[in-house]
Amino acid sequence: MRQIKHPNMDQVELTDIMYALSDPTRLEIVGRLANAGRKLTCGELDLNRPKSSMSHHFKILRAAGLVETLIEGTEHMNALRVDEIEQKFPGVLQSVLRALA
Numbered sequence: 001m002r003q004i005k006h007p008n009m010d011q012v013e014l015t016d017i018m019y020a021l022s023d024p025t026r027l028e029i030v031g032r033l034a035n036a037g038r039k040l041t042c043g044e045l046d047l048n049r050p051k052s053s054m055s056h057h058f059k060i061l062r063a064a065g066l067v068e069t070l071i072e073g074t075e076h077m078n079a080l081r082v083d084e085i086e087q088k089f090p091g092v093l094q095s096v097l098r099a100l101a
Contacts, residue, residue, distance in 0.1 A: 004062065004069045004076075009084050012065030017089065020064035021096055025049065026057050030066060030080065031100045039070070039077040066093075 020026055029045055036044075046054055058078065061067040066085065070077045085093045 004071065006062055006068055007065050009065060009081075009088050012085075012088060014089055014092070016064040017066060017085070017092065020060050020066055023057070023060075025053075026061055027096075027100070029057060029061065029078075031097065033067065033078060033080045034082070034097050034100075039079045042076045042078065045078065 021030065025047060028047060032045055033040060042054060042058070058067065058069060062069060065081060068079050068081050070079075080093075082093060
């Protein structure tokens with residue numbers, strides 16, 4: 001099975017993060033991942049939207065450096081890159097997550 005590409009944190013720009021978080025669906029995905037406190041499968045995050053739409057949203061979240069997707073068997077496991085984002089942009093993701101609460 002193919003490996004999913006993720007940007008290194010030195011490639012991640014704040015504008016990409018803010019763009020990714022500007023969409024309500026992606027914001028909901030980020031909020032659910034944060035609240036879960038664990039990796040979630042794509043199926044657990046489908047939000048009653050078409051699979052193609054969800055794939056697009058995950059692609060943008062990965063490209064922005066917000067989400068890491070690992071393939072475990074037949075499942076795609078998604079996790080927030082909280083520690084890495086916090087190190088590069090202190091307080092940004094935490095502020096967004098507090099606003100969602």
